[in-house]
Amino acid sequence: MAILLGAAANAAQPSREDLLQELLTSAPTRLSARFETLEPDKLDxxxxxxxxxxxxxxKLKALLMIGPNGPGRAHTVVVVLAQEESFRMSVVLTSGGRISRKGTTPIAADALARWVRGITASTLLIPAGSDISSLEAKLKDADFDLLLAxxxxxxLVLFVADLRTGDRSLxxxxxxxxxxxxxxxRPTYPRE
Known part of the structure; x- marks a missing residue:
């Protein structure tokens, strides 16, 4: 179980499958508040x-993971799912092992294409091919804190980047x- 780490990861904690469901569902689940040792693992x-x-x-269209960052080991996980005529983008933010925010928004095909082009145009991004096994070696050899699939x-097209040690303005x-x-x-968790 690469997703739940630490001594507190026990039967009372949500499972790995619960996390996958949390990422694919725009609304919070009954377990959103119960994640306490959450450490998203990019490869997993x-x-x-x-x-x-x-x-x-x-139908998964894109997966973007950033983190861990800062003393709270914050992570951002963005999931883009294809819908009938458009797409839905959902974001889960974690900090200190907990889900701190969750939100969703519809996104049109042209806006999604602009978003992807804008990200992949950055010189910080390094093309990582399409083989997950070779990506695993790259992730072990370097400290990449961004993964775009x-x-x-x-x-499958993969990119990695190191946002911490690269050019700060970029x-x-x-x-x-x-x-x-x-x-x-639209924020869906916590309810405001």
């Missing part, structure tokens, strides 16, 4: 979330692009 989510989505009749009909520009569609996001 990359391997498991697409199949989990497919099993539930959902694009699920195209015939291929990192700020990239975060601004990433946050663009999230400004319209």
């Amino acid at each position: 989510l990359l391997r498991s979330l697409p199949a989990y989505a497919t099993e539930r009749g959902l 694009l699920f195209n009909p015939d291929e 990192a700020k520009q990239l975060i601004k692009v990433i946050n663009g569609p999230m400004r319209a996001m």
